[in-house]
Each structure stands twice: as C-alpha cells, then as structure tokens.
Amino acid sequence: xxxxxxxxxxxxxxxxxxxxxxxxxxxxxxxxxxxxxxxxxxxxxxxxxxxxxxxxxxxxxxxxxxxxxxxxxxxxxxxxxxxxxxxxxxxxxxxxxxxxxxxxxxxxxxxxxxxxxxxxxxxxxxxxxxxxxxxxxxxxxxxxxxxxxxxxxxxxxxxxxxxxxxxxxxxxxxxxxxxxxxxxxxxxxxxxxxxxxxxxxxxxxx
Numbered sequence: 001x002x003x004x005x006x007x008x009x010x011x012x013x014x015x016x017x018x019x020x021x022x023x024x025x026x027x028x029x030x031x032x033x034x035x036x037x038x039x040x041x042x043x044x045x046x047x048x049x050x051x052x053x054x055x056x057x058x059x060x061x062x063x064x065x066x067x068x069x070x071x072x073x074x075x076x077x078x079x080x081x082x083x084x085x086x087x088x089x090x091x092x093x094x095x096x097x098x099x100x101x102x103x104x105x106x107x108x109x110x111x112x113x114x115x116x117x118x119x120x121x122x123x124x125x126x127x128x129x130x131x132x133x134x135x136x137x138x139x140x141x142x143x144x145x146x147x148x149x150x151x152x153x154x155x156x157x158x159x160x161x162x163x164x165x166x167x168x169x170x171x172x173x174x175x176x177x178x179x180x181x182x183x184x185x186x187x188x189x190x191x192x193x194x195x196x197x198x199x200x201x202x203x204x205x206x
Contacts (some may be wrong), residue, residue: 045069052076058084059115065089068102075109075127082115090121108143117152128158165204174204 039061046052049070056074059082064072071088080086090101103122107113111125114133119125124140131137132148132155141147146156173196179185185193196203 040064040066050074052078056080062086065105071102072105072107074107075111077109078107078111078113080107080113081117081133084113084115084117084119086119088121114148130158130161169204172202172204173200174206176206178205 040063042052042056042058045064048064048066050064050072051070052072052074053076056076057079059080061083062080063084064086065088068088072086074080086105086107088102088105090103093099093101101121105119105121106124107119108125108127108129110128112130113119113125114131114135116134117131118136120136120138122139123137125131125137126141126143126145128144129141130146131141131152132146134150135148135152136150137147137152139151141152142154144158145154146158146161147154149155175189175193175196177185177189193203193205
C-alpha cells in the first residue's frame with residue numbers, strides 16, 4: 001500500500017520523471033514523497049543547520065550529513081543530483097584518536113553535482129563548477145571548472161564545455177519537452193526520441 005501511494009504521489013509531482021526538490025517551491029507533495037521514501041527534505045536539512053539560500057535543488061536520495069549539516073554551506077541555484085552524499089565529519093579518526101574530525105564543506109552558487117558523487121569533509125567547490133557523476137571530491141575545486149574522478153580532478157572549463165555543446169545542439173536533434181514534464185511524453189514523442197537515438201546516437205532535451 002505504501003509503495004502504491006508513493007508511486008501515485010510521484011506521478012502527481014513529476015509525471016514520468018523523478019521529482020527534484022526546489023527549496024523555493026518544495027510544496028506539500030514533494031515534501032510528502034521524500035518523507036515516504038525515508039529521505040531527508042530541504043526543510044529537515046535546514047532544521048539541522050544547513051546554510052543554503054533559496055533556490056537550490058536536490059534530486060532523490062541526497063544526503064547532507066545529518067549530524068553536522070550546520071557545517072555545510074550551499075550556494076543559490078546549486079543542483080545536487082541523485083544519490084549525492086555530503087559528509088562533514090570523519091569518524092575514522094575516532095577509531096584512531098577517540099575524537100571525530102569535523103571540517104566545513106562549501107558548495108558554491110550555480111554548481112552542478114553529478115549523480116552518485118561523494119563530497120568529503122573540508123571540500124570547497126567554487127561557483128559554477130560541474131562535478132562529474134560518481135566523483136569523490138576532496139580539497140578545492142576552482143570556480144568555473146569541470147572536475148571528475150576519484151579523487152576529483154579538473155578536466156576542463158565551463159566555457160569550453162558550453163561552447164562545444166552549443167555547437168552540438170545546432171547539429172543534433174533536440175526536444176522541448178522531456179519525461180519529467182507534467183503529463184510525461186506521448187507515445188509519438190517517445191518514438192521520436194527513440195528514432196533520434198537510432199539515427200544520431202544522441203539528442204538534447206530541454
């Protein structure tokens with residue numbers, strides 16, 4: 001019954017896609033869905049001391065260190081994708097010294113943190129940086145850069161990435177509606193996307 005209710009709410013929130021909590025428009029449905037899934041909500045994170053202005057965005061299964069959320073700062077318009085973990089304490093030190101090490105974590109404005117990324121104590125991610133999926137971030141990532149890997153290392157710059165993809169968008173099929181839009185995709189819209197993948201190998205969706 002709970003699983004069925006969760007699916008119904010998910011459909012109401014975001015159609016065929018996964019909901020993304022928006023701190024400025026979280027709303028009752030997003031809040032309830034996250035609670036049913038046993039996930040942290042933006043409201044809970046802020047009660048735990050998280051410093052993050054509106055708006056910022058989190059996908060499902062994001063965890064911001066519950067015991068030390070007050071040591072984490074996230075800038076406006078930052079996005080944390082699915083299964084991102086932000087950790088501000090190192091309990092391994094307790095086994096060695098009897099004390100847990102706590103260090104601040106800062107994620108700048110307009111950052112994008114890819115799915116499955118782990119951000120470790122003491123990490124500083126500069127404004128506008130993009131972190132590739134599955135990365136492990138420690139230390140400092142400069143503003144406006146792209147970083148990926150374990151540990152995450154700078155592999156490019158945002159300006160270069162943007163120009164490359166703007167050029168690709170002009171040469172590649174693109175769609176103005178995606179599966180996360182209200183109502184999802186019609187059968188014909190989905191077929192068009194499938195054909196685009198078959199003929200071009202990729203496409204862009206707004």
